[in-house]
Amino acid sequence: MTYILPLLLAFFPLTSIAQTVLVIQAKGTVERTLTPNKWTAANRADTLRLGDKLRTARKAQSVVRFEDGSILRIGERTEVHFIVPTEKNVREVNVLKGALTYDVKANPNEPFRFKSPTAVAAIKGTTGAFSTDGKATNFVIENSDTKAEVADFETERGERKSIGIGEVAVLNRSGKLSLRQILEEERRAIQNEVNEMRRAVEEELRKIKEEVEQMRRETDTQLKRDADSLKQNLEQLKQDQQKEADDVKQEIDNIKEEMEKEKNEMRKLFDR
Numbered sequence: 001m002t003y004i005l006p007l008l009l010a011f012f013p014l015t016s017i018a019q020t021v022l023v024i025q026a027k028g029t030v031e032r033t034l035t036p037n038k039w040t041a042a043n044r045a046d047t048l049r050l051g052d053k054l055r056t057a058r059k060a061q062s063v064v065r066f067e068d069g070s071i072l073r074i075g076e077r078t079e080v081h082f083i084v085p086t087e088k089n090v091r092e093v094n095v096l097k098g099a100l101t102y103d104v105k106a107n108p109n110e111p112f113r114f115k116s117p118t119a120v121a122a123i124k125g126t127t128g129a130f131s132t133d134g135k136a137t138n139f140v141i142e143n144s145d146t147k148a149e150v151a152d153f154e155t156e157r158g159e160r161k162s163i164g165i166g167e168v169a170v171l172n173r174s175g176k177l178s179l180r181q182i183l184e185e186e187r188r189a190i191q192n193e194v195n196e197m198r199r200a201v202e203e204e205l206r207k208i209k210e211e212v213e214q215m216r217r218e219t220d221t222q223l224k225r226d227a228d229s230l231k232q233n234l235e236q237l238k239q240d241q242q243k244e245a246d247d248v249k250q251e252i253d254n255i256k257e258e259m260e261k262e263k264n265e266m267r268k269l270f271d272r
Contacts, residue, residue, distance in 0.1 A: 019049075019050055019066070019067055019091075020047045020048065020049055020050075020067060021047070021048040021049070021050075021052075021064050021065065021066055021067075021082055022045070022046075022047055022048075022064060022065045023042055023043065023044060023045065023046040023047075023048065023054075023062060023063075023064055024044065024062075024063040024064060024065050024071075024200050024201055024204050025044060025061070025062055025063040025200055026041075026042050026043055026044055026046075026060075026062050027060060027061050027062070028056065028057060028058075028059050028060025028061065028076075029041075029056070029057035029058075029060045030042040030054065030055070030056050030057075030060050030061075030062045031054070031055050031056075031057075032046060032048060032052055032053065032054050032055075033052050033053045033054075039055070042054060042062065044204075048064070048082060049082075050082050050083065050084045050085070051082065051083075051084045052081075052082050053079065053080065053081045053082070054074060054079070054080050054082070055078065055079040055080070056074055056075065056076050056077060056078050056079075056098070057076070057077065058076055058077055059076055060076050061073065061074060061075055061076060062074045063197050063200050063201070065201055065204075066091065068091075068105050068107055068110065069105045070091070070102070070103065070104045070105045070112065071102070071103040071194075071197045071198070071201060072093070072100050072101070072102050072103075072197075073100060073101040073102075073193055073196075073197050074098070074100050075098055075099040075100060075101070075131075076098070077097070077098050078095070078097065078098020078099055078100060079095075079096040079097055079098060080093055080094065080095050080096065080098075080100065081093070081094040081096060083115070089109055089110045089111075090110065090111055090112075090113065091110055091111070091112045091113070092112075092113045092114075092115065093112075093113070093114055093115070094115045094116075095114055095115065095116050095130055095131070095132055096116075096117070096132075096134070097132060097133060097134050098131065098132070099129065099130070099131035099132075100114075100129065100130055100131070101127075101128070101129050101190055101193040101194065101197070102114070102123075102126070102127065102128060102129070102130065103127050103194050103197055103198065104123055104124075104125060104126050104127070105125055106124050106125020106126075106144075106145040106146065107124075107125070111123075111124070112124075114130045114139070116130075116132035116134075116137040117132065117134050117135065117156075118132070118134075118135055118136075118137055118155060118156050118171060118175070119132075119137040119139070119153060119154060119155050119156065119169075119171050120153075120154050121139045121151055121152070121153050121154075121163075121169070122151060122152045122154075123141075123150060123151040124144065124145070124146045124150050124151070125144055125145035125146055125150075126141055126142075126143070126144045126145075126146075126150050126151060127142045127143045127144070127190060127191075127194050128140040128141045128142045128143075128190060129142070129186075129190055133173075135173040136170075136171060136172050136173045137169075137171040138168065138169070138170055138171070139151070139153050139163065139168065139169040140167075140168045140169075140182060140186060140190065141163050141164065141165055141166065141167055141168075141182075142165075142166070142182065142186075142187055142190040142191065142194075143165060143191075144165050150163070150164060150165060151163040153169040153171075153177070155171055155175065155177055156175075157175060159177050161177065161179060163179065166181055166182045166187075167179055167180070167181060167182065168180050168181070168182050168186075
């Protein structure tokens with residue numbers, strides 16, 4: 001139950017708490033950083049903070065959730081860095097290598113950016129995919145809450161294009177940027193992954209509610225047990241104090257009786 005508080009904060013954050021990312025799923029070998037150069041196993045319900053990294057091995061994957069409800073599915077052999085933003089209210093993920101599927105909540109006050117070593121994609125409320133091998137970068141817009149140009153894609157050379165729903169930005173290894181329409185199989189694959197991601201989050205929420213309710217019941221039971229124990233201890237203390245008072249009173253009475261006997265004995269001696 002010790003992880004309940006981080007879970008609650010990640011799902012229902014307080015405004016005063018620094019933004020966190022919650023690990024919803026960790027299948028296969030998934031690792032996170034504790035310090036910049038120290039990797040350790042990442043598990044369900046781990047809370048990542050901005051500045052942390054996450055990576056997956058072959059045939060591994062992870063689903064993470066931001067405080068605002070945005071979800072990422074991080075595919076196999078992928079490494080991401082949850083960037084501490086240099087600009088206020090910017091959400092930013094650096095994809096060092098690999099691929100991810102995203103379901104980003106629309107928030108005009110907090111733009112969301114994906115970075116690769118060769119490009120930057122800035123999006124609004126959008127579902128899609130982002131991948132890179134370190135040079136080539138693909139950026140897919142499957143759908144969006146905004147029915148217009150929903151993303152900008154800019155290469156490291158400064159070439160920039162606006163991207164709409166159903167479009168794919170392709171930056172090849174030589175640095176050439178082009179746009180094409182999304183393939184139907186790509187659309188279906190992204191939709192299926194987004195639906196799986198959303199179901200995973202719903203299941204996690206359900207588990208959290210059950211665990212919180214179980215914790216509440218256990219807490220109530222423990223409080224009642226502690227109250228009963230305290231009541232018994234107070235009653236025992238009261239009895240012990242009463243017994244001690246009675247013993248003291250008896251001791252005083254015994255002393256008085258002894259003194260009275262000695263007094264009578266002395267009178268008899270004087271009377272003689």
